Amino acid sequence: MNFSNSNLQLYRINTFNKNKIIKYIVSVILLLITVSTFAQQGINYKALIKDGSGNVLASAPVSIQFIIYEGVALTNNVYQESHTVNTDANGIVIVNIGQGSTTGNVFANINWGIDQHFLNVQVNTGAGLVDMGTTEFMAVPYAINAANVSGLEKITENGNTGWRLIGKNPANYGDIGNNATDLSSSDS
Structure with missing residues (x-):
């Protein structure tokens, strides 16, 4: 050129x-x-919002508060958040628990493995928060699948229960921590 x-x-x-x-x-x-x-941090939550008379609240502003309790006594509040959203034309709201306005605790820091956890839901359609009830978190498909991990065995040492690679000599390791997973592979 x-x-x-x-x-x-x-x-x-x-x-x-x-x-x-x-x-x-x-x-x-x-x-x-x-x-x-x-990985996404959060739990999908979908609800149909109705007023006190049972009528669907279409295209209306609502506030939803979520509280996660640890333990059956429901006194240990480990996470709390709120969402202010509008329902759609059918009265549906879809939010992600773990991605709202929190009161201080971090969703990712919830230790799901140490105790039962419960979800309390409260909804405000304009007349103040109404407690919709508290329910226990149950296994979800991903958590059920995680229990099927191959190559690990459940062990108990000195009162602590955890998981270690199958066939590894316990003499080559320190004691397992409670709910710990030891993936090291020392053979000596």
Whole structure:
């Protein structure tokens, strides 16, 4: 190609800009791929909201408060949050527990393995919070599947119960921590 100086400079600028744009697009794509691989923290919650007379509240503002208790006494509040949303045309709200406005505790820090957990739901349609009840969290498909992990055995040592790789000599390890998973593979 035969370029004059001004054409050559214009060509270099256009090439530089194209390369810069391509690098930017590739960076954005990689960022989106990376973000999508992180595990989501939260529990999907969907409800049909009705007023005190049983009528569906369509396209109306509501506040929902969630409290997660640890233990059957329902006195240990380990997490609390609220959501202010609008119902859809059918009176439905969909929120993610763990992604609302919290009162201090962090959803990701809930230790689900140490005790039973209960969810209390309260809804405010304009006349104050109404307690909708408290129910125990039960196993979900992912948690049920996690119990089927192969290669681990449940062990109890010095009153603590945990999991260790199958066939490993306990003499090569320290005592298992309560609800701990030991994936180290020392053979000596």
